[in-house]
Amino acid sequence: MTIRVANAPVNFGIYQPDSAPFTAPELLAALADAGYAGVDSGPIGYLGTGDTLRARLAETGLHLAGGWVDLRFTDEDGWREDLAGLDAALDVFTAAEVDDPRFAPRPTLSLPADPVRFARPGLALGGIEDWPGFARRLQETADRCRERGLEAVYHHHLGTLVESEAEVDRVLDSTDVSLCLDTGHLYLAGGEPTAALRRWAPRVKQVHVKDGSRALTERSREAGLDFDQLVAEGGFTVLGEGDLAPADTVAVLREIGYTGWVVVEQDAPATGRAPASLLADQRTNREVLRKADL
Numbered sequence: 001m002t003i004r005v006a007n008a009p010v011n012f013g014i015y016q017p018d019s020a021p022f023t024a025p026e027l028l029a030a031l032a033d034a035g036y037a038g039v040d041s042g043p044i045g046y047l048g049t050g051d052t053l054r055a056r057l058a059e060t061g062l063h064l065a066g067g068w069v070d071l072r073f074t075d076e077d078g079w080r081e082d083l084a085g086l087d088a089a090l091d092v093f094t095a096a097e098v099d100d101p102r103f104a105p106r107p108t109l110s111l112p113a114d115p116v117r118f119a120r121p122g123l124a125l126g127g128i129e130d131w132p133g134f135a136r137r138l139q140e141t142a143d144r145c146r147e148r149g150l151e152a153v154y155h156h157h158l159g160t161l162v163e164s165e166a167e168v169d170r171v172l173d174s175t176d177v178s179l180c181l182d183t184g185h186l187y188l189a190g191g192e193p194t195a196a197l198r199r200w201a202p203r204v205k206q207v208h209v210k211d212g213s214r215a216l217t218e219r220s221r222e223a224g225l226d227f228d229q230l231v232a233e234g235g236f237t238v239l240g241e242g243d244l245a246p247a248d249t250v251a252v253l254r255e256i257g258y259t260g261w262v263v264v265e266q267d268a269p270a271t272g273r274a275p276a277s278l279l280a281d282q283r284t285n286r287e288v289l290r291k292a293d294l
Helices: 024-034 050-060 076-095 115-119 131-147 165-174 183-188 193-199 214-222 227-232 246-256 275-291
Strands: 003-007 038-040 063-070 106-110 153-155 178-182 204-209 260-264
Touching: 003 063, 003 275, 024 038, 024 050, 024 275, 038 260, 050 063, 050 076, 063 076, 063 260, 076 106, 076 131, 106 131, 106 178, 106 204, 115 227, 131 165, 153 204, 165 178, 178 183, 178 193, 183 193, 183 204, 183 214, 193 246, 204 246, 214 227, 246 275, 260 275
Parallel strands: 003 038, 003 260, 038 063, 063 106, 106 153, 153 178, 178 204, 204 260
Antiparallel strands: none
């Protein structure tokens, strides 16, 4: 197998370790039972660290696909402060057992939310003023990960200063950092995920598979909803229920010879949905990908 499918705590509204609808062992067992091969770390510490993390993953047969780390790449002092959090995350990732180096955890780098863009997600309002400084800090961060034996990926994200295809192009042109292509975030920012997968194929080292609705996103913007409210409104749907066809994404992944993790993400609000409903969605998402031969 050249592609493995993982899930993520974000699908259950888990953004802080102490505000989860499931304990880590409960979530891992449920995802393994649903047929996932791996899991994103979620907030660092939620799944455990060191021996605890290794034991929990081994008990369920899951592997660690990586995890999110945002750093203030546009602010020199803030970035330097944030490197301590990166190092803590790398300690967690390097503690996980890796049965195949092609599926080692990917440190998933991004910017924190930008207030203007967070309020109007997907419109790429404003932008990074000091691109050389941003690129240098991002490059140094990726190199820091490589020194620990891990290949980082940059994640473009709605509500941050890298949303659009043009902005992703500039990241790739100004660094040698690998890319986490997120189908839903790119699509709702006006991009075309399958075309982008083909164009960026040599740099894509992780894929987050989402579905979404541009019509719902536009209605949310007209109503003045921010990114969190868009998520709560269901901006990211169950796979196959939005505008994107999962089978098309899988076909292009096969076409370009992609090797690595595909992480299912259907960002959920932190509150307001029953845990059983959230889990049912992730079982459905796995079945959708199975039908697409993944």
